[in-house]
Amino acid sequence: MQFRTRMASIGAVAVLVAACGGSTATPSAQPTPAGATPGAATPVATPVASVAAAKTITEWDYQSADPQKTQWQKVLDECSATTGITIQRQAIPRDELINKVLLGAQSKQLPNVLRIDNPDLQQIADTGALAPLTDFGVDLTGLYPNLVQAGTYKSKVYGIAPGINGMALFYNKDMFTAAGLQPPTTWAEITSAAKALTKSGVYGMAFSAPATEEGSWQFEPWLWGAGGDLSKLDSAQAVKALQFWTDLVKSGSASKSVVQWTQGDVNDQFVAGKAAMQQNGVWNLSALEKSKINFGIVPIPKPDGGAAPGPMGGEVLTIPVNSDAAASAAAGQVVNCLLSDKEMAAWATLQAYIPSRQSVAAQAVTADPNMKAFVDAAAAELSRTGPPANLGPNYSKVSQPLWTAIQAALSGAKSPQDALTGAQQQAAAALAGS
Amino acid sequence: MTRVVETGAGDLPPAPVVLKGRRRLHWRRERVVTLMFLAPALIYVLAFYLYPIVFNVIMSVEKYTLKTFVTGEAPFIGLDNFTRLVNHPEFWPAVMNTVWFTIGSLFFQFTLGLLIALFYQHRFPLNSILRALILVPWLAPVLVSGAIWVRLLDQDYGVVNFFIHSLGYQGQISWLTDPHLSLISVLIANIWIGIPFNMVILYGGLQAIPRVLYEAASIDGASAWQRFRYMTWPLLRPVSTVVLLLGLVYTLKVFDVIMSITRGGPADTSQTLNTWAYSLAFTNAFNFGLGAAAGDILLVIVLIFGLLYLRYAYRELRETTR
Numbered sequence: 073m074q075f076r077t078r079m080a081s082i083g084a085v086a087v088l089v090a091a092c093g094g095s096t097a098t099p100s101a102q103p104t105p106a107g108a109t110p111g112a113a114t115p116v117a118t119p120v121a122s123v124a125a126a127k128t129i130t131e132w133d134y135q136s137a138d139p140q141k142t143q144w145q146k147v148l149d150e151c152s153a154t155t156g157i158t159i160q161r162q163a164i165p166r167d168e169l170i171n172k173v174l175l176g177a178q179s180k181q182l183p184n185v186l187r188i189d190n191p192d193l194q195q196i197a198d199t200g201a202l203a204p205l206t207d208f209g210v211d212l213t214g215l216y217p218n219l220v221q222a223g224t225y226k227s228k229v230y231g232i233a234p235g236i237n238g239m240a241l242f243y244n245k246d247m248f249t250a251a252g253l254q255p256p257t258t259w260a261e262i263t264s265a266a267k268a269l270t271k272s273g274v275y276g277m278a279f280s281a282p283a284t285e286e287g288s289w290q291f292e293p294w295l296w297g298a299g300g301d302l303s304k305l306d307s308a309q310a311v312k313a314l315q316f317w318t319d320l321v322k323s324g325s326a327s328k329s330v331v332q333w334t335q336g337d338v339n340d341q342f343v344a345g346k347a348a349m350q351q352n353g354v355w356n357l358s359a360l361e362k363s364k365i366n367f368g369i370v371p372i373p374k375p376d377g378g379a380a381p382g383p384m385g386g387e388v389l390t391i392p393v394n395s396d397a398a399a400s401a402a403a404g405q406v407v408n409c410l411l412s413d414k415e416m417a418a419w420a421t422l423q424a425y426i427p428s429r430q431s432v433a434a435q436a437v438t439a440d441p442n443m444k445a446f447v448d449a450a451a452a453e454l455s456r457t458g459p460p461a462n463l464g465p466n467y468s469k470v471s472q473p474l475w476t477a478i479q480a481a482l483s484g485a486k487s488p489q490d491a492l493t494g495a496q497q498q499a500a501a502a503l504a505g506s
Numbered sequence: 507m508t509r510v511v512e513t514g515a516g517d518l519p520p521a522p523v524v525l526k527g528r529r530r531l532h533w534r535r536e537r538v539v540t541l542m543f544l545a546p547a548l549i550y551v552l553a554f555y556l557y558p559i560v561f562n563v564i565m566s567v568e569k570y571t572l573k574t575f576v577t578g579e580a581p582f583i584g585l586d587n588f589t590r591l592v593n594h595p596e597f598w599p600a601v602m603n604t605v606w607f608t609i610g611s612l613f614f615q616f617t618l619g620l621l622i623a624l625f626y627q628h629r630f631p632l633n634s635i636l637r638a639l640i641l642v643p644w645l646a647p648v649l650v651s652g653a654i655w656v657r658l659l660d661q662d663y664g665v666v667n668f669f670i671h672s673l674g675y676q677g678q679i680s681w682l683t684d685p686h687l688s689l690i691s692v693l694i695a696n697i698w699i700g701i702p703f704n705m706v707i708l709y710g711g712l713q714a715i716p717r718v719l720y721e722a723a724s725i726d727g728a729s730a731w732q733r734f735r736y737m738t739w740p741l742l743r744p745v746s747t748v749v750l751l752l753g754l755v756y757t758l759k760v761f762d763v764i765m766s767i768t769r770g771g772p773a774d775t776s777q778t779l780n781t782w783a784y785s786l787a788f789t790n791a792f793n794f795g796l797g798a799a800a801g802d803i804l805l806v807i808v809l810i811f812g813l814l815y816l817r818y819a820y821r822e823l824r825e826t827t828r
Contacts, residue, residue, distance in 0.1 A: 170788075171788070174575045175575075177575040178575045178578075195792075196572070198572075198573065199572050199575065199576040200573070201575075201576045282769070282771075283769055283770065283771040283772070283773075283774075284789070327661075327662065328680045328683040329661060329662065329683055331683050331772040331773075332682060332683060332768075332771075332772075468791050468792070469791055472791050476773055476774060477773075479771055479774075480685070480773035482772070483683055483685045483772035483775070484684070484685060485685035485772070485773050485775060491773075497595075498595065502791065
């Protein structure tokens with residue numbers, strides 16, 4: 073009896089060990105003609121050009137919710153057909169993606185193509201987990217220079233987005249007409265229009281300031297528009313921008329709930345007719361065009377008029393470092409396909425993004441006039457990690473204190489000046505500790 | 507399991523000298539068998555409790571960042587993380603929030619739980635069905651409860667404000683976005699979630715008090731308050747202590763309630779040590795060392811009260827088995 077029990081448990085352990093030890097076999101490299109895309113942009117010798125591309129690659133992105141999920145899948149499918157490479161995709165919710173990437177980096181099991189939010193790129197490139205795209209012959213010609221700059225870390229390009237996005241002010245035309253108002257072109261006009269349009273159940277203005285990167289992202293056009301920048305969060309210009317937002321909330325022209333709202337929530341408010349104006353991104357266009365809301369778009373202004381530079385949005389495609397050269401070569405082909413004029417245009421239309429190649433972006437305006445405000449602003453968009461503050465991989469160390477300060481001011485816990493002074497100290501401490 | 511060991515030892519004949527070697531062998535075999543039976547539990551505790559805890563402590567004295575995951579390098583920096591943590595402007599607010607959140611939760615969960623338990627001591631129709639309904643907050647997934655509270659407490663469209671309005675108060679209470687109210691809001695939700703646990707255990711404790719005592723007391727003319735003060739309260743003490751100590755540990759580890767309702771905001775005003783440790787490590791800045799240091803502090807506090815609980819439980823056990 074005893075003996076049998078023991079044997080049984082030993083057996084069980086053996087099975088367990090066997091189960092843990094087994095790892096999935098990597099797809100074997102099949103010889104396929106490499107370099108399907110002509111002309112690598114850089115003169116850098118491409119050592120992988122001679123390596124045959126693999127037949128199957130993996131891809132991770134955070135487009136886990138529809139409609140984006142299916143839209144991205146469609147483009148991937150097309151590129152799979154074009155290149156003859158099977159793409160095993162995993163769509164992971166945004167909050168979980170970064171953890172999965174960290175674990176993947178630790179166990180050296182990152183995907184062959186990784187799609188991440190552009191402000192995270194520098195931070196991840198800094199860890200050494202990513203390979204320069206040009207090593208795999210990715211074509212960078214004709215792209216928005218600011219996009220290339222956002223993807224550049226230590227003078228090498230690590231990530232490029234097929235489409236970029238930006239923000240503008242959406243206004244409810246019916247409400248403006250009824251009140252006899254013109255769309256605002258200065259901060260003062262926004263304040264007065266928001267005040268005039270606020271009534272029971274309707275806020276004049278809606279924006280999003282949650283305790284996430286979204287909060288900093290939405291604030292940056294105002295910060296930069298006022299002439300401030302991320303290197304000095306407590307500058308007079310930065311305080312002026314935060315004071316402007318705070319006054320909108322204090323006067324009741326914007327809901328106190330802005331500190332909780334995501335941009336999705338803000339758009340819901342606008343679509344439901346509970347906000348006369350909203351600050352939001354271009355990606356809402358396709359949904360808004362289908363809604364019953366009669367809306368117009370104006371650029372986010374500088375305090376006294378003229379378009380403020382906004383932060384550049386968009387998810388970049390990267391190729392993580394991988395010992396399997398064949399898989400990386402295949403990843404390069406797929407990325408090139410995703411960045412081709414045809415796929416870029418197709419996906420940007422589906423998503424309502426601005427195509428990353430200027431010639432393609434121009435065509436998008438002809439197709440949808442609503443895109444004009446966004447395409448016009450795209451070239452002037454600033455990368456959050458780039459100039460003027462040039463924070464690079466340290467952007468998040470400034471962004472976090474910033475969104476906390478925004479929350480403190482909007483909720484009334486601190487004055488804009490005190491909140492930003494504290495944020496600057498915290499950012500400085502975080503940067504010193506790095 | 508123990509039977510095998512016992513019969514094994516008991517079966518041994520009075521050992522002649524010749525058998526000594528065999529007996530030692532036999533004894534060794536017993537040890538191996540015993541260890542094998544213990545092994546699953548031991549391995550489980552080592553792998554899932556001790557390893558993460560030790561790892562956390564190690565992380566807290568290292569510069570453990572995003573880079574570490576790729577390069578595997580985490581330089582030792584001594585107590586730097588702790589110094590930075592204590593000097594962080596959010597540290598003391600987070601500690602005080604933790605203290606208030608814990609005291610508030612324990613006090614109200616216990617008092618309300620006890621009142622409800624006492625109420626259900628009475629026999630009335632639908633007693634057991636109603637008592638089962640009270641358990642709902644406990645059974646519902648916390649994230650669901652959180653989502654419900656977010657809706658209830660919404661300043662513009664929430665039921666709570668609607669109700670307050672109908673009572674005549676015309677102002678607008680920003681439960682979730684007012685820095686002075688955010689902690690109270692998550693506290694209310696946590697109390698609501700915790701009442702059933704307190705109620706169930708205290709109800710069980712009350713049931714265990716012999717009825718005859720109350721009968722004797724009423725014959726002696728004790729009032730309801732006297733019966734509670736001099737009988738129920740002291741007799742319920744062992745159960746109350748357990749409920750409070752367990753409640754304390756549960757409250758210190760509350761994370762999902764706060765994350766799903768305010769995410770620690772606005773501007774960190776409802777951040778406890780627990781959620782703050784998470785935000786240090788996992789939002790944007792990815793300072794895992796700093797987050798681990800905050801986790802250490804929490805760990806020590808929980809450990810102290812956990813040991814207190816064990817000591818208490820052990821003493822109770824000895825008293826009852828004596």
